[in-house]
Amino acid sequence: MTAASPARADGAPFVAASLALAGRQFTRWRRHPAVPIQGILFPTFLLVTYHLLVSKSMMELTGANSLYGLVPVCAVAGGMFGALGAALTIPQERDCGLLARFWTLPVHRASALTGRLIAEATRTFLGSVLITLVGVAFGLRFQSWTAVVPFLLVPVLVVVVFATIVISVALHSGGATMFTWLGMGSVALVFGNAGVAPLELFPAWMRTLVHYQPMSPTIDVMKQLSLGGPYLGSLIAMVAWAVAVAAIFGPLAVHRYRGVTGA
Amino acid sequence: MTGLTALVERVILGTIRDRDLLLAILVPVGTYVGFNFALQHLIDTGGMSYAQYVLPAVIVQAILLGALTTADRANRDQSTGFGVRLQTLPIPAAAPLIARMTYCLLRGLIVVVAAAAAGFVFGFRMNAGIGYALAFVVLALALTLGLSLGADAMGTRIKQSDASSQLLLIPQLLLVLLSSGMAPVESFPGWVQGFVRYQPVSQVTETLRAFTEGHVALGNLSISLLWCIGLIAAFGYLAVRVQRHAR
Numbered sequence: 223m224t225a226a227s228p229a230r231a232d233g234a235p236f237v238a239a240s241l242a243l244a245g246r247q248f249t250r251w252r253r254h255p256a257v258p259i260q261g262i263l264f265p266t267f268l269l270v271t272y273h274l275l276v277s278k279s280m281m282e283l284t285g286a287n288s289l290y291g292l293v294p295v296c297a298v299a300g301g302m303f304g305a306l307g308a309a310l311t312i313p314q315e316r317d318c319g320l321l322a323r324f325w326t327l328p329v330h331r332a333s334a335l336t337g338r339l340i341a342e343a344t345r346t347f348l349g350s351v352l353i354t355l356v357g358v359a360f361g362l363r364f365q366s367w368t369a370v371v372p373f374l375l376v377p378v379l380v381v382v383v384f385a386t387i388v389i390s391v392a393l394h395s396g397g398a399t400m401f402t403w404l405g406m407g408s409v410a411l412v413f414g415n416a417g418v419a420p421l422e423l424f425p426a427w428m429r430t431l432v433h434y435q436p437m438s439p440t441i442d443v444m445k446q447l448s449l450g451g452p453y454l455g456s457l458i459a460m461v462a463w464a465v466a467v468a469a470i471f472g473p474l475a476v477h478r479y480r481g482v483t484g485a
Numbered sequence: 486m487t488g489l490t491a492l493v494e495r496v497i498l499g500t501i502r503d504r505d506l507l508l509a510i511l512v513p514v515g516t517y518v519g520f521n522f523a524l525q526h527l528i529d530t531g532g533m534s535y536a537q538y539v540l541p542a543v544i545v546q547a548i549l550l551g552a553l554t555t556a557d558r559a560n561r562d563q564s565t566g567f568g569v570r571l572q573t574l575p576i577p578a579a580a581p582l583i584a585r586m587t588y589c590l591l592r593g594l595i596v597v598v599a600a601a602a603a604g605f606v607f608g609f610r611m612n613a614g615i616g617y618a619l620a621f622v623v624l625a626l627a628l629t630l631g632l633s634l635g636a637d638a639m640g641t642r643i644k645q646s647d648a649s650s651q652l653l654l655i656p657q658l659l660l661v662l663l664s665s666g667m668a669p670v671e672s673f674p675g676w677v678q679g680f681v682r683y684q685p686v687s688q689v690t691e692t693l694r695a696f697t698e699g700h701v702a703l704g705n706l707s708i709s710l711l712w713c714i715g716l717i718a719a720f721g722y723l724a725v726r727v728q729r730h731a732r
Contacts, residue, residue, distance in 0.1 A: 256647035259655075267655050271662035279527050279672050307651075402504060406515065413519060423526040 236336075239329035243337025244344065247308065251345070261304020262349040266356055269296040273360060276419075284420055291417035293357035294376070294444035298437065299412040300353060301346035301381030305388045306405050308342065312392035316482045335475055338389060339382050346381040350374045365450025373447045376460075380440050383464045384408070386471040393478035417441035436463040488576035492584030496558070500588065505554050509592045513547040513600040520667075521607055528668045533698075536607035540600055541693035542666025545686055547596040548629050549657045552636040553650050555589055559640030568641070582728050585637055586630065593629030597622055613699025621696040624709065628689060631716025638724040666690030685712045 251257045273292055280288040315321050324334055351374060354362070364370055391400050414428075415438040424432050432438060439459035446453035500506045520543065525535040562568045562581065571581050601609065611618040643649075661667065663677060665687040673681050681687060692709035695701040 254648055256651045259648055259651040264651070264654060264658070267658055268662075271658055274673055274677055275662050275667055276524070276527060278674060279529065279668065282529075283527060310647075406511070410515075410519070413523065419523050419527055424522060428522070 236330040236333060239333035240336040240340055243324075243333055244340035247338065247341035248344070250311070251308075257304055257307045258345070260307040261300050261345060262352060264303065265296040265300030265349065266353055268299070269293065269353055269356060270360075272296075286420070287361065289357050289360055289362045290445050290448055291441065293354060293362055293448075294441045295412060295415070295417040297346075297350040297353045297374075297377045297444070298380055298440060299409075300349045301342075301377045302384055302408050302412060304345055304349065305342055305381055305385045306401075306408070308338075308345075309385075309388045309392040309401075312389065313398070316393065321479070321482055331480075332476065334479055335389070339385055342385045343378045343382050346378050347374060350377045362448065364448050369447040369450070373444055376440060376444050376447075379464060380437075380460075383468050383471075386468060386475045390471050390474045390478055393475070393482055411435055411437045415441055417445065436460070436467075439463070488574065489580050489584055489587075492571075492576075492581055493587050496584055496588040497591070499558075500554075500592075505551075505558075506592070506595070508554075509547070509551065509595045510599040512550055513543050513596050514603040516546055517543040517600055517603045517607070524667075528672060530669060534608055536604060536609050537697065538694065539667065540604045540609050540697075541690040542661060542664060542686070544597055544600050544625055544693070545628065545666060545690055546657070546661045547600065548593060548625070548632060549661065551589070551592055551596065551629070552632040553653055553657075555585070555633045556636040556640035556653075557650060559585060559637040560644075563641050564644070578728065579725065582637065582724060586633055589629055589633035589637075590626055593626050593633075594622070596629075597625050609697075611697055613697065617696045617699050621693055624689070624693060624696070624713065627713040627717065631713050631720055634717060634724040635720035638720060638727045641724075641727045660684060660686045664690060666694075688712060 269292055273289060276288050276292075280286060312321075321334065325331075354370075354374065364373070388404065391404055394400070415432055415435060417438075421429055421432060439456035440463075442456040443453045443460055445451075446456065497506070517540065520539050521536055524539070528535055528538075530538040562585075568581060572578065577583075601611075611621065663673070663681050664684060665681055670678050670682050670687075688705060688708045689712060691705050692701065695705065
């Protein structure tokens, strides 16, 4: 890192470089819209179809409106799918030397990572807004409209933290197989929680697992924010998970970025 | 070794490497387990257990998803120029297409076996004997062939991108989740019931389910057969034509 210090001193300011690299991601997504389709359009359709599938049965069985669980699940799932899709270009960019070229530019060393994370956050925010709007059109209501802002920021937090895992795996040279498992694992986590079906409907042996996995408090915070219920416990659990994951994978992502550039 | 077996071997080895063959097992097992956990106590399927009810929909979903990778594979053969090279070899012009379709049928069979094996654990049974079980497999494979021919023609003809594969997931989602394969028509809101009742995935999953129980309604059976035969005929014609005109 000592060799990098002069570049940092003379280089473009950190924020400007990060924004430029985030903008690059958005340009790419505009030209090759696989990521926005996967991360925004698909979960929106998933919300609509799944809601139509279960709403009547859920209402008859539990008297609850399934939207309050489904909108958070689809918003978070969309962000995560998008993060997985966005990282598919990383191995290619590493192999063709693009990442190493970025490293030679006089920009802040962390801006490659922060740029990506800013793009992830922005895309997730836009997706969450759209999915929430569709939810509102189907009958989702907020007890207090001030809860809308934190409601939309929860998926952003989760996806930024999740993206550090995804990026770490994608930068690793043998990451292809792990990437498949990571994708499947995250699908299982995001759909295997109390937002999709009430906890009592899961088999008894799974309930503990479902209750304590990281997505459950996340979905519960969003659900309670819209319903106006208590969410402090879930919020603490969610933040604890986020801090733990970020503490491990944030530095790992930084380390791997440095590794691929040969610096 | 004839040209055809060599080409089939090539497709199979390729799909072991790109994990398509692994996904043929993991996708039906994963979605079946997922649907069961999420929906088994939620959806009222009358006298039938949800594990028994939903299995045909899981198979159809895996077949639809498989069609996407089929299109990608045909597209890769075309865009790398491999298809053109094969045309210079002393093999029948249809051999590459037949090889890809042979793989698709094998994949379809693996999907059915994987789903049935997972189903067995959850209590799914073929209650109507070996004849109906065979009819079940044949109908699933007929649907696989029809969709694979269409996917192959599309992949060979149209320049594909990741975005178009992603986009094709959306009609799939609509057809599978809004079908009577997932839940009885009455459990959907009134305004979508018409679509749910008459769309092809509902018809085919109903026939497949009827084969597991041995009570086949003639009207439903003929609609499913018409869909499958129609798909095979129309897409088969297209796929062969596209092969001939592929540069």
